[in-house]
Amino acid sequence: MDIININDNSNNLYYIGGIVRDEILGLNSFDIDITYVGNAIEYCSKFGEVIQKNPDFGTVRVNVNGKIVDFASTRSESYPKKGHLPVVEKIGCSLKEDVLRRDFTINALAKNVSTGEIIDYTGGLEDLRNKKLRVLHDESFIDDPTRIIRGLKFSVRFGFDLEEHTKKLQDEYLADINYDMSYKRLKKELIETFNLNSQKAFEKFINEKIYKLVTPKDVELPKVNIEELVNKYVLSSGKFNNFQFCIWLVYVGVLGDLCRLPLTKTEQKILDDVPKFEPETDFEIYKMFENIHIESILLYAILKNERIARHYLDNLRQIKTETNGNDLKNLGIPPSPKYQEIFNEILKEKLKNPNMTKKNEIDFLRLKFNV
Numbered sequence: 001m002d003i004i005n006i007n008d009n010s011n012n013l014y015y016i017g018g019i020v021r022d023e024i025l026g027l028n029s030f031d032i033d034i035t036y037v038g039n040a041i042e043y044c045s046k047f048g049e050v051i052q053k054n055p056d057f058g059t060v061r062v063n064v065n066g067k068i069v070d071f072a073s074t075r076s077e078s079y080p081k082k083g084h085l086p087v088v089e090k091i092g093c094s095l096k097e098d099v100l101r102r103d104f105t106i107n108a109l110a111k112n113v114s115t116g117e118i119i120d121y122t123g124g125l126e127d128l129r130n131k132k133l134r135v136l137h138d139e140s141f142i143d144d145p146t147r148i149i150r151g152l153k154f155s156v157r158f159g160f161d162l163e164e165h166t167k168k169l170q171d172e173y174l175a176d177i178n179y180d181m182s183y184k185r186l187k188k189e190l191i192e193t194f195n196l197n198s199q200k201a202f203e204k205f206i207n208e209k210i211y212k213l214v215t216p217k218d219v220e221l222p223k224v225n226i227e228e229l230v231n232k233y234v235l236s237s238g239k240f241n242n243f244q245f246c247i248w249l250v251y252v253g254v255l256g257d258l259c260r261l262p263l264t265k266t267e268q269k270i271l272d273d274v275p276k277f278e279p280e281t282d283f284e285i286y287k288m289f290e291n292i293h294i295e296s297i298l299l300y301a302i303l304k305n306e307r308i309a310r311h312y313l314d315n316l317r318q319i320k321t322e323t324n325g326n327d328l329k330n331l332g333i334p335p336s337p338k339y340q341e342i343f344n345e346i347l348k349e350k351l352k353n354p355n356m357t358k359k360n361e362i363d364f365l366r367l368k369f370n371v
């Protein structure tokens, strides 16, 4: 892992967390986390141009030979308000104290930047070998329940299981939640987890009652395979990318009670727009889904009627009428609310006969409306 080229004569710089874990697993890592045993802001200003610093957390962004790298000072933390953001206790603590504030042993490994030596204070290497997720102490989920979702994410990404005692701690926490926690952080982890589009993650989420973090209501596993729905109607269509499309909300929206999560206006609209009734004709189905987000349609498939939603997505959604207001004007029909009625009649006909050309549409409306 020769990611940065720093002449570290302090011998106190360590790659830490996910990047060390991913290298051992043979995976690419997205972020480079480097920690300095001591005060990183003071240390880094000696060998690079400081671009940004946050003295409260001891973090600093530096330009090292043209490469932007984030450094953190070793720090210890405590949770005076359980479930909420920790407070920094000490900046510049020992490496051991720094790793002990972390979530799982596999994320608590450090690698010396100069020597390449792996430092493993918590048994992370063995847990990586045994594919186990183990918290570092019994209060871990009480301090920070978002770690339960992080565990779910890692279990799906790497195919790991919770180690037995960690599972017991998780079950105990889930059986007695007080719902006083940072839902902003929880939402961030839910997004990362369910944007992976994994039915397996969702089954664990429901079956292991992890969903209780979001709602105290009882929820059952829906029969519909959400991963397949999202693959078929969103990802394989090539029309959406993950940023435009809220994959996570198609999963988490199933819970029906997201009032604790800080939702954006668009996310709330997706939930509010899920239709409540079951239309009968193709025209009614078309009109019901025509102007709502695909996420709302998929939630309807999961929660209400899969057949109707699939019928719309497979057979109806691509049907579009071609006649427009100018065509009606040219036929001598003066603009009025009647236009909508006419468009609806053309649509009803086209849903029965999707091969209609624009000429067929005009012929049809001439006959129907006597123009």
Ligand code: ATP
Pocket (backbone or CB within 6 Å): 016, 017, 018, 019, 029, 030, 031, 033, 101, 102, 103, 104, 107, 108, 144, 146, 147, 150
């Ligand atoms: P990813 O590949 O998803 O980025 P990561 O392990 O790098 O995985 P980050 O969210 O970037 O995940 O966190 C970086 C490191 O910070 C983790 O490896 C872990 O050591 C620590 N960490 C992150 N979130 C928590 C948390 N909620 N509680 C304790 N430690 C955490």
